[in-house]
Amino acid sequence: MTQEVLCGLVGGKSIEWLRQIENGKRDVDKLSTIVAVAEALKIAPSELLPGPFRTTARATRSLGSAPEVVPEIQASMLRHDGIAGLLNLPNRPVSPEHLRRTVERAFVCSQTERWSDMAPLVPDMISDAWHLVRNAETDDERRQAFGLQALVYRVTSGMLDRLGESHLPWVAAERSMHAAEQTGDPLLIAGGAWRLAVVLRHAGRLTESTDVPVAAADALRHRLDHPEAYSVYGSLMLKGAVGAATLGDHKGVRDYLAEASRAAEVIGDRNDYWFAFGPTNVAIHRAWLSLELSDPAKAIELASFVPHDKLPRVLAERRTSHLITVAWAHYLKRQDREALDALTAAKAAAPEQLLFTRRVHVMLQGMLKRERRSIKSDLRAMAGFVGTVA
Structure with a gap:
């Protein structure tokens, strides 16, 4: 396939655009672009998506060690499944x-991005959940055991996803969904669908990553009679908006975001089922969605209205994710000082999140290549902390 044909198949991009990507002079910052190229080449998006991410440096002995536990987690997942018998x-x-x-x-640990503290807990959690299900004798005991197993695999999938694993998060998400279904609890099942939506998006299954959370939210509509249901419903609608933005579906983004906003207005900021849902999280998503829809200036404007500094410490991940969004918006506008300031604030809130967020490394690599004297010292210090080289 010629460069001209490929550019035409991915939306009429220029040959110069393609050459800049091939030469490392331009970042492919949107998942939808990667998927479009994969479809044009008739290959799976996973073949173009980055492989498992590993930070190359640690600030201290206590940071960045979570990947070392992944083999043990994988072994526990293998032993406590079909081959257990x-x-x-x-x-x-x-x-x-x-x-x-x-x-x-x-x-x-997950909501504060302390992965090095969480990782050692996971192998035994998986084992304990399996034994609890195996030992259950009554229907109530089985529902309780499967409910805990659903949560174990949901939080495990999230951690493995953050660490950059490609296959294990999917396996854990499916197990979470399966366990939730055994309970018959609609909110646990919806929580499993939320996690499935995340791994579907990261696997390049963009349509499904939108359809799954929206369908799960629709199933909850007639159950919106208590705050927990609104929290899960709103979280699913936010995930639907994320999927729609990745697809470039502006109307879908508006519709799903409006539904999430209505739910948030009903209940205020909460942390039911560890979803951190409420008006603040909706505002965080609104800024991120503008950025995903290629409007960094709008993202910066919306970000200024987000009261992220008022989030409780236990929700450090939400604050740090928002600050990384702000940094990326400034980076795209070549406002490197502002981008670095946002990353510095993010580091103060949840340092390990920077280590395991690829976008942070992409930003720092880009700023190092166009290194400006006014931020040289601070930039190199940040790059050294996360283990980024130009």
């Missing part, structure tokens, strides 16, 4: 309350 694993009692406390601790 073949392995004849010895039975052992598990306290539901102990597992629940561990799951809660894991979600706190």
Whole structure:
């Protein structure tokens, strides 16, 4: 296939645009562009998506160590699945309350992006959840066990996703969904759909990443009679808006965002089911969506209205994600000082999030290439912290 033909198939891009990407002079900053190129080449988007990400440096011994636990997590996932019966694993009692406390601790780590603290918890959580399901004798015990297993795999999928694993987050998300379905709890099932939407998007399955959360939200419409239901419903609508933005569907973004906004107005800021849903999270998404729809100036304007500094410490991930969005918007406008200031604030809130966010590394690489004297010292210090080289 010639460059001219490929450019035509991905929306009439110029040959110079393609050459700049091939030479590393231009970043492909939108997932939809990667998917469009993959479709034109008749290959799976995963073949063009970046491989598992590994930070190349650590600030301290306590940061950046989570990837070292991934092989142990993978082994636990393998042992505690279909082959468990073949392995004849010895039975052992598990306290539901102990597992629940561990799951809660894991979600706190997730929402504060403390992956090096969370990772060591995961192998035993997977094992404990499996044994709890195996030991359940009554219907109530089974529902409780499957409910905890659904949460174990949901939080595990999120961590593995952040660490850049490609296959394991999908497996964990499917197991979370399966366990949730065994409970018959519509909110747990919807939470599983939310996580599936994330891994679908990261796998380049953009249409499904929109359809799944919207369908799950629609299934909750007749259950919106308490705050927890509104939280999950609104979170799913936000995920639908994310998928629509990735597809370039402006109307879908407006519609889903409006639904999320209405839900947020009803309940205010909450953290039901660890979704951190409410008006503040809607505002954070509104800025991100403008950026995804190629309007960094609008994103910067909207970001100025987000009261991220008022978010509780336990929601550090939300604050840091927002600041990374702000940094990326300034970076695209070549406002490197402002971008670096936003990254510095993000580092103060959740340093490990910077280590394991590819967009941060892309930004720093770009700024290092066009290094400006006024920010040289601060830029190199930040690049050294996250392990980025030009």
